């Protein structure tokens with residue numbers, strides 16, 4: 670019988686894995702955007718485990734639930750939620766959630782967008798960690814923070830794999846600690 674073995678725990682830091690595997694694509698998806706592709710990090714079992722452990726460890730004991738932002742944030746939130754024994758919230762793009770939803774409109778580095786969260790998923794006051802792959806202008810995470818607070822939860826941290834520091838997104842976020850595994 671074929672068995673899937675656990676990847677070895679890495680002795681290399683999560684940041685080193687990201688630095689080694691991060692791919693950059695000029696002018697994608699439109700001119701003047703340098704697109705940062707983290708899929709090679711997710712596709713490397715040892716690197717993926719290292720980033721998940723790092724995100725969980727940085728905020729350990731400080732969250733009851735992890736909010737992942739569609740779509741790449743889902744990959745992180747599911748794994749960190751499992752590793753930390755925490756609940757998972759899916760923050761979705763507009764028009765995909767049924768029932769009673771909260772909506773926030775915001776501006777992207779390219780274009781505008783809408784994010785939504787179903788109400789009543791967690792007890793009031795639940796401590797929530799927001800996760801996404803890239804912190805660029807900060808609009809996406811700021812909108813998600815507003816959804817978390819409007820839903821009656823407490824934002825206790827933000828975790829990203831990569832922060833694009835020249836866009837100053839961190840300055841648009843509130844007081845909750847922001848952890849980036851790597852900054853460029």
Ligand code: AMP
Pocket residue numbers: 702703704705706738741776777778801802803804805806807808809810838
């Ligand atoms: P922002 O709201 O500007 O912080 O943008 C963050 C969201 O857009 C994240 O979900 C990223 O996946 C995506 N994003 C923005 N800029 C980039 C970029 N240069 N490379 C890759 N993803 C990006």
